[in-house]
Amino acid sequence: MPASVFETPTKRKTAPEALADQMLSGDGESIEHNELISDRDVHKTCYVIKPSGDPRKKAKRNHPFIRLDQSIPETDGHVVDRWTLYTKSIANIQTRLESLLNDADESTLHRVWKYVTSTRDYHHDAYTLLPVGLVLAGANISSHARLFTNMSKYIEQREAQKVATVVVTLRDASSLREALRKIISQLVGQRKGDDEDEITARMNTVPQGDQTDKRLSYDLDVLVDWFVKQESVEKIVVIIQDADGSDGNLLPEVIRMLFVYRNRLPFVLLLAIATTLPIFNTKIPKRTIGMVDFESFDVLRTDDSLTRLLDEILLSSSTQLLLGPGLFRSLLKRYNNHTKNLETFTSAIQYAYMTHFFANPLSIILTPQAIEKSEVHIIALRTIPSFQSYVADWTSKEECDTEHIRELLTDSTSLLAFVGSCQKEFYEFVSRQSDALKLLDVLQDASSTYSSTTVKRTRAGLYADAITGALRGSPIVRELVMFITKMSAATVDNLARLIDQKFDKNSVIRKMRDSWNIGSINGKASHLKLISNISKAMQEYLDANLNSYTDIVFHELFVFDSVSLCENTFAPRYRATIEQALMQPSYYLCHPSEAGELEKPFLSVAHALYRESGTLINIYDYWTAFHQVVIAKCDTETMDNESLQATNEDEDADYSSRLTPSPTTLSESQTLALFYKAISELKYLGFLKEMSSKRGGNKNTVAVLQKLVWDGL
Template sequence: MDEFDSLTDGVFFVPPSTAGKIAGKSKTKSGKAAQLEHFKLDGFQQLKDVSEPIEAMEIRHALFNREWELMTGRIENVMRNMNTMVLSAIYNFVHNAYSRQYSNAVMPFLELPTGLIFAGINVPDHDLLFQQIAQTISSSTPPSSGPLEADDMEQDHNTTTSARSASHVVILQSKDCTNLKSAQKSMIEQFLGLGIAGATNPLEGGTRLQNYDMLVLERWYQSLCESNDGASEERKQPTLVVILQDFESFDYDTLQDFITICSNYQDRIPFVLLMGLATSIDALHQGLPKAVLSRLQTRKFQMQQSSECLTAIIEDLFIHANVGLMVGSLPLKQLIDQFIHYNFSVGGFISNLKYIVMHHFYANPLSILCDRSLTAQSKALDLLTTGHFDHLRMLPSFQQYVEGKLESDPQEAEMLILDDEFLVQQIPDLVQGLREYHQNFGMIFDFLWFLQTRFSISLLKKPKRALYFMALEGSLINSSHIPFLQSLVRKLDSNNMMIFVEDWLRLFKESPQCVPKQSTALENAMDRELVVVQSIRDRMTALLDNVSEDSVTSSSETEDIGEDIDKSSKTLDGGFVKKRKLVSLNVYAHETDGRQTRIAKKTRETTRIPKGALGAYTLLVKEIDETISRLFRTYLVCHTSMPLNEIYYYSQIAIQQKAFLPQPRASVQTALGQPEVYLNCDCCRPPSGSADQSLADMVLPTQHDTCILYKLYVECGRMINMYDWFTAFGMILERGEQSTGVEEPPAKKRAGAKGSRVGSKARTKENANTNKLDQKDVQARFISGVAELQFMGFIKSTTRKTDHVMRLTWGNI
């Protein structure tokens, strides 16, 4: 082997000599310039298969940066909006912690305001979350939020009537707080390093204090309050917030002392603690004694779960098509599976998504067309080469589009195949059609989700990302989910049907696709659908207005509706629902209030349609059903039916699996069984014609010791005899020494034949000693190789037989 004895040998870096630098000075400069140019464009290179110009490469690089900045910005907004209410509650809790006067019984100490933030089980995602919390608390204005609880409303009222007091925040992590001294030092240094205008350094002049002494922080806080003399009374005493990010990882003894010290200084320094908990409140009670817990005035804050954040990110990025690059069904399934089954990490999902965006723009020559603002005047169209046109014509969606044109317009189909200029003119129109498809898809998908939430039957509940995945696969419109929803709509009574149509119309009016246009020429497909829904609403309103007010009937039809639902739901998802369960469920979500007994159902009254208007009402319900079916079948079609969808949809799954789903066992077994795959040396390669030889001949003595032992290990059974293994290993090494023996030249043999017989015997004995292996060396190499196999998990010792080891892995790659 190429002088490779052990995996534990030291590796040394030998810098190149300075000789020849002057001669190759120009080459070195050109090489450095090329390297700088390579890193300037983040590794983007010209694609030679399409003869891509450098301007097209720069466009791909610019589109990648712009697309990823757009995605990261929208993801941060989603994460911030998901926790807006909780952030607002934390903000009010911190800024009102010392605003109330404690009128209770006098205690020997004040309770330290402490917020318990349940941030989820994925600790790596907590960095971004607590940074957002720190920014929110440090802000002078609270974040906008929805409805608050009564306690929060009272606190918010107290703070809005007066000026907000300033708050200064530090974040302590367990890695920086190994003991009490380091914890206090880290907190004090972060507070003093905030750069507060007007605050003096308490370490300058006077008695010099240690950097972990709380008197340093006290003097700094006093100077900070003195600098706020001109401010309002509330702003003279800012709050100091200490965030313990990973509470479970802290040393509990250190936390006890730290909390006790902060509580003792509370009358001079207003501390507020925020503890990040990844598990439950039991960790707090198990880690801190009762004497310390009695000093804390705790309040819980529950952050949004990672799964809900993932659904919100998918909805904002892909369902509503707020970004240019979309993700196909298989890559999206891989992303979701890795999120659910591995780490529940939103940060990991973002990293995988960035790899997809990078690979799409790095290796796809057609990604220069992946621009949301692509028009006929775009520069990217002028940079298309013959290779780009060949790639466009090889797209499956383009071929399907041309085949469809053969029946309607054969001449246009021929020009799309043969004329490059005509194809360039058609690209903006095709891209615009794909953009309109995304907008219409997002709106009708919202209508599907609205339709699902109208009914309170739990059997219908499908997650939003599951429905979107079905739409990407193309199985949504052909599933039994949509027909079942339509059947429930048909069974609504007249009052609930009117409420449903009103909410349907309101949903369309609130959509950004249905904003009022200045002219009819600017109207889109959703504007026309809005007119259809509004016409249905007007006719139903006129029909119900003509119904007599005293024409009421008993609502005993509710049981019939339940029976009809029971019959239609037997085929839903291949399942069977008992009649009793469906009858007990109310069809419409707005009817869940009130008593649900049989007598109450019979006495509930609804408007009865007269016989004269029953035919018109039936036709109107049928039109509603047909309109819903047409909307779904028109706008929820699979994206693969749209031409040039491959430009905007990333659908490669193999590269993603190779990058984010590693197989360490396969790599280790390949390295041990076929070392020539990883080691660039000729000694590890099998000889020519070795495919027809046995496995014993494939065990080459020139290979690494661990490789030889592994190949012998594959031939063994469940129990491996160590002596037999050692003997086979030594025989292979001995065979290698014999094959490397050098034969003497003929002239030397003839000269040696003329010598004495004593000299010949001496040379024979010397050669035998030279070719013979040292048994201690073989034993040492054997022990080293077996230890490496044991470390990698192939074998383990057993007590059944002292001279045997147990095999742990089966199968060979």
């Protein structure tokens, strides 16, 4: 914090000083830029500075993309093309992602809806327990809002006006009154279309006869009167989105209040659990557990959801960007070992699309007409490694068409036509990979009936090996082909049935299956010949289609495989970033002093002394060292200011030098305040904690600070 904030200027500004303050704006009189402010105008509080001449208007952009001038100089039109391609691509996948996520939660929503409708009508029954559904939604709290919003809509759509639902979060409620007020206001307001604040504001002024209702806004009797007037409402579903994250006894108190009113209000309580049932049970008193009837619902998303994501987004016919093997393995490992959350996986896909179109100027290759007149893009295409390898391999042949290579290197039209053919080859590659993975999936399903010890690998687990060509000739392919040679007639029928279910009639595999003529098989010899032909055809198909994406020229334009970028985004290393900011503040701050050097923040000064000390730091010694560093800094800047004032005789320059933020005017009390502030910030960041220590045999304790983060510093 600059030291000047502790000072209040006592000298009134003169006209030149007021003119030097060009950041003034407000409702005062306006003056021209070249017009001096006279002394009679000094008493005015603010001025409007009008620059002489017409200022150049800054062009407004309706998109966040910027020009990439580092590698390929772009025009504004190219930036707009990249933004347009990105919006079309992301809109194409977002709809499918939303549909996929909703379908993944369909089974859980259906079970919860059945539970809500199956709870018997306990209205007027004083001995019925409060029905409570525990929804184990997983550790990813960011996905809970979407899940329970969909749950509320799902229940209301299927029950028309019979069920009233409300979704609340206890972290926004500091007490039981706040929680009840939120429940009541949302339930009363959702049928009238009013918002929560309007309902709460007039909750205490509802006229009843000749008198005014004086009940408080958190009184559940208000909700009882509302329920009596709602003839169609049969149940009230209260969804608490952060049940195991509430502080103290707030959740048990809410449960107790709903239990008390169970004979007048048909409550059904749904609690979102981010941990496990044993951990949640330890937070609920036994007395509260005796008031409720629990039933748990586990939000399980099987590998089928991930397989569908692979088919409909990553390997669909409209795919414009393919995730590379390294990036996909990283995301899949994080999904299996940590998150188990589709929202996180889909967010990574959208981030990959955004990064590709934002940072790659050649991403406009998806529309070749956009670069037909851009010579810089065409030159950049010839520098792509895959194209250079293609030219080198082509020219290394004994008999090669040199005219073809010459056209690609000299003629822009021929190069763009070649890029278009490579793009078509990429789309065909994606289609072949999708069919090959489906075939491997079908063969594994058929082999599971033959051998119960076979461990099935999902399509997501095979994806990275498939697009790199590692599956061709791999052990799993050899085992599946070997399995075909041992199939019985019933297994062949089962395999044919699975192929009919998974593949279209026009696909290559479906046509291959139609050529088997299973109905004409009679006898062992004809059966052995059939399975021999099937295994041979399957082997040839897999060898021909399990190719590597690196075989495609210009594959860098269609495949995104930045592992480190996504790892730093979705699993950032906070400690390294914080330490770099404290040790090298110039990396983030851009506020140099008049001498052209960056003034080091006081927090960085305290952190530097922290790194030089031992495990235990005497707080008085810490303060003494901090004070000496600040004093030395003050002396240096005082000498600089004196030399500046000696060469500057103008009164205005003298005044501006005194306005410069510097610690030269800091008193000891102000320095102590800054020291306490720096220590508090280090404690907040987790570097320090307070403790007391005894010296020798003395009974007096000494205040010390203990390092919490010191290893490696």
